[in-house]
């Protein structure tokens with residue numbers, strides 16, 4: 001007969017790990033969570049939260065400019081990077097404390113330190129061994145740098161949030177979520193930004209119209225975007241860095257930011273001690289119940305590299321907790337996950353892209369609208385908004401909804417509920433709009449463009 005110190009030992013106190021631990025404890029399990037860094041993981045410490053706070057900061061730049069058309073006159077505006085970083089850090093410290101409180105209130109033991117799996121039921125932290133009936137790996141991921149001469153002179157999103165000063169000039173490599181979000185923040189705060197993307201598209205996993213539209217909008221706001229281009233090498237001279245691009249140009253820059261993807265955190269975890277299998281890119285392989293090839297070991301969140309989003313990790317964590325300690329057999333659905341990119345302007349996407357819909361369905365109808373928001377009739381801003389809906393002609397079901405424009409994430413969230421319920425275009429059409437809003441455009445698009 002085995003004796004265990006814990007029913008569940010979670011490695012990693014990020015979004016997924018904390019949620020799974022808390023729910024497991026509420027279901028009556030004895031739970032410990034080990035964390036080597038601050039509580040809250042990537043989302044709280046080097047991702048969603050600091051990014052969104054800094055995105056708000058960057059938006060003021062255009063808010064001040066927009067205000068003039070409404071009769072406001074302002075004195076000279078000044079931005080202080082140190083104040084923003086200090087206030088952001090204070091908020092993050094507060095959230096770290098809240099995470100500790102949540103775990104403590106749920107009677108989860110927090111063990112500070114790096115955890116290593118010793119065998120299928122044993123984890124070591126700071127030299128002490130803990131026996132657990134189940135082990136949950138929720139260690140997240142980390143940003144990667146491309147291999148090129150001088151790449152050590154660049155930074156990743158991890159360092160971005162702690163830069164000692166706002167760079168005057170920055171080169172951002174990448175065309176994914178992080179690249180466009182951080183390029184927008186830097187640009188909004190007054191930095192001269194060049195975004196360098198290896199392909200001819202940004203946000204490549206999304207509907208192609210979104211990336212094309214966002215490129216045009218970001219360029220209008222002053223971001224230089226070089227497509228089909230890569231950084232070949234970086235050299236330093238004093239504080240300044242010289243970037244050589246694949247198109248032959250050289251740029252002087254104060255900051256080179258790599259936003260070229262992330263990798264699962266599996267190093268030093270001792271996976272080999274228990275024989276846990278990983279895929280080629282290091283992601284832990286799990287089945288539909290998040291069980292690894294070792295029966296007692298589970299994994300969720302960015303470390304399994306399915307959908308690297310906080311709300312997905314939360315959902316996966318709750319499923320593991322319920323399945324282990326509530327006799328649940330719930331499965332995770334990855335359908336209709338709405339997501340937003342906090343670029344300027346924002347992007348939001350839900351369901352299928354047009355390309356995917358055409359692959360999967362015989363006939364689809366595309367509804368599209370591009371317009372200037374009411375606010376900008378007076379603000380003088382040339383910002384435009386894009387809304388797109390994809391409908392299955394045979395069933396009238398809405399397959400995808402996509403948007404570029406202010407508060408796109410706020411708008412798409414409600415529609416995600418409707419899509420989850422299998423909304424049809426006729427039902428969308430029967431919905432009375434809220435006037436005057438941008439969101440009402442989604443319920444008034446009557447004529448298919450294709």
Ligand code: NDP
Nearest residue numbers: 146174175176177178179199204259260261262308340341
């Ligand atoms: P992404 O995978 O979204 O984007 C990586 C980008 O880097 C792509 O444009 C890719 O080009 C490019 N790239 C990859 N390798 C190289 C290379 N060797 N040289 C040059 N360019 C390269 O990764 P991110 O790091 O932006 O974000 C990781 C994940 O984190 C996201 O996918 C998302 O799930 C999550 N996230 C979510 C956010 C949100 O919800 N708002 C915010 C931030 C992150 P190509 O397009 O050609 O492949």
